[in-house]
Amino acid sequence: MNVTVNVNGKPYTRDVEPRTLLVHFLRDDLLLTGTHVGCDTSQCGACTVHIDGHAVKSCTVLAVQVDGMDVRTIEGLGTPGEMHPLQTGFWEQHGLQCGFCTPGMIMASAELLKHNPHPSEEEIRYHLEGNFCRCTGYHNIVKAVQHAAEIMDGSGQAGGQAADD
Numbered sequence: 001m002n003v004t005v006n007v008n009g010k011p012y013t014r015d016v017e018p019r020t021l022l023v024h025f026l027r028d029d030l031l032l033t034g035t036h037v038g039c040d041t042s043q044c045g046a047c048t049v050h051i052d053g054h055a056v057k058s059c060t061v062l063a064v065q066v067d068g069m070d071v072r073t074i075e076g077l078g079t080p081g082e083m084h085p086l087q088t089g090f091w092e093q094h095g096l097q098c099g100f101c102t103p104g105m106i107m108a109s110a111e112l113l114k115h116n117p118h119p120s121e122e123e124i125r126y127h128l129e130g131n132f133c134r135c136t137g138y139h140n141i142v143k144a145v146q147h148a149a150e151i152m153d154g155s156g157q158a159g160g161q162a163a164d165d
Contacts, residue, residue, distance in 0.1 A: 003067045007032070008076025016063045023047040025063035026073060034074035034103050038132075045131030048104035049073050055111035057104075057130070074103035077110065085151035086110055086144070095144030097135035105131050109145045118149055 004013040007030060014029050021040070026032045026049070038046030040059050047058040050072040078084040086106045089095065096102040105128060112119055112127040119127070124145045125138065133141060 001064055003063050005063075005066050005068070006070045008072055014063075018062065018064055020063045021059055022049070022051075022061040022063050022066055022071070023058040026058065026071070029063075032073050032075050036100055036103060038100070038104075043132070044101070045104040045108060045128075046101050048107040048131065050107060050111065053111075053114075055108045072107075074106060077106065084110070084148075086113070086148040088151060089144040089146075089148030090141075093140050093144040093147045095136065095141045101131060101133040101135075105133065105141055109148070112145070113149055113152060117153065119145070121146070 001016060001018050002013060003016050003025075004011065006012075007026070012030060014025070016025055016029065023035055023037055023040075026035050027037065035049055035058060036046040037059065038044035042057045042060045045057060048055050049058045050056070050070075051061065051066055052069050078087055083091070084106075086109050090102060090106060095105070108128055108131050109124070112124065116123060121142055124142050128138070128141065
């Protein structure tokens with residue numbers, strides 16, 4: 001079945017099996033391996049991407065369901081040569097250890113900051129409930145999101161709008 005999708009600002013048309021999950025389409029067909037496969041059951045959040053501006057676990061969506069839509073992966077969040085403030089926040093605040101959950105955490109956080117540019121610690125923790133990390137204990141992840149919000153507030157990227165433009 002033919003699928004045409006705009007991924008990270010670039011149009012792609014591919015012939016895919018109707019049962020192909022979006023996460024596998026991104027990784028196997030488009031070679032965008034920043035989106036991780038953790039559980040394939042919508043439990044861990046490692047596969048979180050944005051579909052038409054909304055954070056979605058890509059293991060719950062078939063590739064054919066995004067035909068004609070915009071998909072943004074972790075690779076499309078920053079710009080060449082410049083990390084997105086969330087990526088900077090995770091780097092500077094040590095919001096990662098092994099890094100497996102990081103792309104999903106960042107993509108989920110981007111949606112949060114888009115709608116709530118100054119979230120409290122409780123709001124960050126609540127928004128990230130569907131994203132699991134086995135390494136960090138979440139403390140530095142929360143600090144990373146708060147730091148990114150501060151960076152975005154000073155850079156004119158209020159609320160993370162640059163994440164979905």
